[in-house]
Amino acid sequence: MRGLTLDRVGRYARGQAEDLAVRLRVIPYRPHVRADAARWDEEHASDVAATEYAPLVELARYSILSGWVRWLGPGVTVLDLGCGDGILRERLAGTGLRSYLGMDFAPAAIERARRFEDDHTSFAVGELPESPSAPYDVVICNENLECVPDPARYLDRVVEQVRPGGHLLVSLWRHPGDVALHRLLDERFQLVDAVAARNLTSFRSRRWRLSCHRRI
Numbered sequence: 001m002r003g004l005t006l007d008r009v010g011r012y013a014r015g016q017a018e019d020l021a022v023r024l025r026v027i028p029y030r031p032h033v034r035a036d037a038a039r040w041d042e043e044h045a046s047d048v049a050a051t052e053y054a055p056l057v058e059l060a061r062y063s064i065l066s067g068w069v070r071w072l073g074p075g076v077t078v079l080d081l082g083c084g085d086g087i088l089r090e091r092l093a094g095t096g097l098r099s100y101l102g103m104d105f106a107p108a109a110i111e112r113a114r115r116f117e118d119d120h121t122s123f124a125v126g127e128l129p130e131s132p133s134a135p136y137d138v139v140i141c142n143e144n145l146e147c148v149p150d151p152a153r154y155l156d157r158v159v160e161q162v163r164p165g166g167h168l169l170v171s172l173w174r175h176p177g178d179v180a181l182h183r184l185l186d187e188r189f190q191l192v193d194a195v196a197a198r199n200l201t202s203f204r205s206r207r208w209r210l211s212c213h214r215r216i
């Protein structure tokens with residue numbers, strides 16, 4: 001029992017030391033959320049994701065993102081990366097978007113998301129579109145950047161999905177090292193707007209930084 005506690009304390013201390021090293025740029029950012037598709041797929045298939053991301057405590061981040069889409073529209077083409085089971089698509093109703101493509105590497109998520117498909121809404125299993133023939137007006141990274149194993153490489157590919165002058169909208173859970181992700185964003189895009197959101201009633205700490213970036 002004592003050994004178990006010491007082990008936990010040791011792991012916690014190691015984690016804290018690593019977080020500090022990321023903040024001080026001694027070591028590169030490491031993903032904070034598991035990165036593999038199979039585990040996400042299991043989560044989406046088991047309803048956990050639906051209860052985890054749907055409720056009121058997360059309303060703030062979805063609302064800010066859909067507010068920005070409305071402000072950038074009407075008539076925008078939208079690509080939602082790591083779209084999960086389509087909650088954001090539901091919240092984008094009435095924003096006047098021209099087309100929406102949601103992508104996620106978890107097939108169970110996409111299967112659920114398909115309930116929102118319509119004439120201008122589609123979903124696909126995968127990480128990113130192969131090569132966009134017409135890059136998107138708006139690309140959204142809603143709580144997925146903390147999952148990808150190599151965010152710098154990933155963001156290099158995301159840039160290509162945004163048309164010059166178009167926008168990238170990001171929601172990022174506040175966690176140790178998240179500033180490293182914002183640094184990567186700032187190196188690739190012009191920051192247009194940034195907002196902090198925090199749920200004050202939630203038992204677990206729920207804080208996000210949302211940002212709107214422009215491709216130069």
Ligand SMILES: C[S@@+](CC[C@H](N)C(=O)[O-])C[C@H]1O[C@@H](n2cnc3c(N)ncnc32)[C@H](O)[C@@H]1O
Nearest residue numbers: 040053082083084104105106127142143144147
């Ligand atoms: C925290 S959830 C957020 C889901 C959704 N954006 C939302 O906020 O409702 C992260 C999602 O990103 C997906 N994901 C993580 N890494 C991915 C990758 N490399 N390619 C595609 N999807 C990924 C997961 O399957 C999961 O659905």
